[in-house]
Amino acid sequence: MASGKVTGRKERKTVAEDVTPPTPPRSAVRRPPLGGDTDGRVQFTELQLAILRAASDEIIPPGDGFPAPSEVGVVEDFMPRYITPAGEEPTHFPFVAEDRYKAAAETLGQEFVDAGSDRRVEILARVERDQPEFFDQLRSLVYYGYYSRPAVTEAIRVNLEAGHDYRGAPQPYGYVGTIEDWDLTALPRGRGRYIPTTQVKRVQVQPASETLVASHPGS
Numbered sequence: 001m002a003s004g005k006v007t008g009r010k011e012r013k014t015v016a017e018d019v020t021p022p023t024p025p026r027s028a029v030r031r032p033p034l035g036g037d038t039d040g041r042v043q044f045t046e047l048q049l050a051i052l053r054a055a056s057d058e059i060i061p062p063g064d065g066f067p068a069p070s071e072v073g074v075v076e077d078f079m080p081r082y083i084t085p086a087g088e089e090p091t092h093f094p095f096v097a098e099d100r101y102k103a104a105a106e107t108l109g110q111e112f113v114d115a116g117s118d119r120r121v122e123i124l125a126r127v128e129r130d131q132p133e134f135f136d137q138l139r140s141l142v143y144y145g146y147y148s149r150p151a152v153t154e155a156i157r158v159n160l161e162a163g164h165d166y167r168g169a170p171q172p173y174g175y176v177g178t179i180e181d182w183d184l185t186a187l188p189r190g191r192g193r194y195i196p197t198t199q200v201k202r203v204q205v206q207p208a209s210e211t212l213v214a215s216h217p218g219s
Helices: 002-019 046-059 074-082 098-106 109-114 117-130 132-146 150-159 208-215
Strands: none
Touching (some): 046 109, 046 117
C-alpha cells in the first residue's frame, strides 16, 4: 500500500513535468563592437572606392608631413565600420545608410575620379549645396576616420610643436604625459553635509536697487 502511494506521487510529478512548457532562452542583445562593425557586411565596389578616396583627399589634402586619407585606409578600413548595412535603420552618428550613401557617391562617377584637384573641389562644392546630407556624412566619416589613424597620430606628434605628447584617444593611457601628479594633501577631507528639508527657511531677497542704497546709506 505504501509503495503504491509513492509510485503514484512519482507518476503525477512526471506528468506535470511533461505538460510544463519549457522556458524560452533570452535572446542576447547584440552590442556594436568596439571600433565599429567589422563583420564585412558593407563593401564598396572599385568605382565607389575610387570616388570616396578622391573625395577624401580633397576634404583633407595631404602635406606638411601629413599623409593623404587615401594612404591610411580611411575609406576601405574606417568607413564600412560606421555605415549601417542595407535593411537596417541607422541609429548611430553619423546615421549613414549603406544604399543611400553608395548611390550618392556613385553620382559623382568616373569623371570625378579622373578630374584634377581644382575640378574635384568644384564638384564637391556643388554636392555640398545640392546633397547636404550626403556631404555632411562624407565629411564626418573622413574627419573621424582620418584622425583615428595611427599614422596621423604619429604625424601630429612629429610635425606639431603642441602635439609632441599627443596619444590620440585618452584611453587606455590617459593624458599621463601632460598632467601633474595629484597633490593628495590638497584634496578635501571629511564628509559633506546637508540641511534637512524641514529645517530649510525662506530667505527674503532685496531688490538690487534697495541693496545698493543699504550698502551706501550716505549717498
